[in-house]
Amino acid sequence: MAAITPGTVLVLGGGSDIGAACVAALAGNGLRDVVLAARDPEAAVRTVTAALPEPTDDSPRVHGLTWDALDVGATGPLLDEVVDRWGLPDVVVVAVGLLGHHAGLGLGPAQVDEMVRTNFAGPAAALAVVAERLAAEPGTGRSIVVLSSVAGVRPRRSNFVYGSSKAGVDAFAQGLGDALAGTPVRVLVVRPGFVRSSMTEGLDPAPFATDPDTVGRAVARAVLSGRSGVVSVPGVLRPLFGVLRLLPRPWWQRVAGDR
């Protein structure tokens, strides 16, 4: 596993709190340019700038570009612009996500469609474009980080729309990682548990709740060492969900409850 130097980092869903924490944790490791692709790029730049350490001469420059995950034709032109202005990204973080009102039953067809497209179809279409571009250039190491969720390992009755869409993008990213074997590109699938971020504002934290900085540090450690595959944050969730996913359905319904 060759180490990766993150000179240019592109974040799809650039206003994400976890994405911002990933950028902050990568700063100071040769990071020059951070490109935030977001529906509201100015707000994204503010979020990431606030997450970065006090500015110094070596601080990365933060740039915002307009991008919507639901526009499947947008990622090619976005990458053209990024490459022209700041070079091919060394690290691409896919941080797009929509939790909705944390429900399963009761969501209308338009809401289900929006959640599936935002969490799965849109990111998958973008990942396909990013992977082709990153793999086409020679080099030693580039990383694609996909923010999945433990919710996708075994969706609960209260969040099965979100959970199933995260399961889709998780499986897509794992297969993509296998397809990219032998290229300079590694795919890291990150499965956080409950993270206290804008997405979960107002919700009661689940057991093993964590914060964006903890996820960011875990992502930076894995990316910088050139790791690929699946990482759970916190790590205890991996063996825990390894067991929970095998629980007989009535037991799982009782354990998951309504949360």
Ligand SMILES: NC(=O)c1ccc[n+]([C@@H]2O[C@H](COP(=O)([O-])OP(=O)(O)OC[C@H]3O[C@@H](n4cnc5c(N)ncnc54)[C@H](OP(=O)(O)O)[C@@H]3O)[C@@H](O)[C@H]2O)c1
């Ligand atoms: N927080 C958690 O408990 C948790 C746990 C596990 C996994 N995750 C995953 O981690 C990732 C980041 O989540 P977070 O906690 O950082 O939440 P967040 O701050 O709400 O970030 C989600 C981002 O997705 C963006 N987004 C939504 N729809 C989009 C679209 N159509 N086009 C472009 N961007 C879009 C949002 O942009 P706007 O600002 O424009 O809405 C927002 O910046 C998500 O994939 C989430 O599913 C979160």
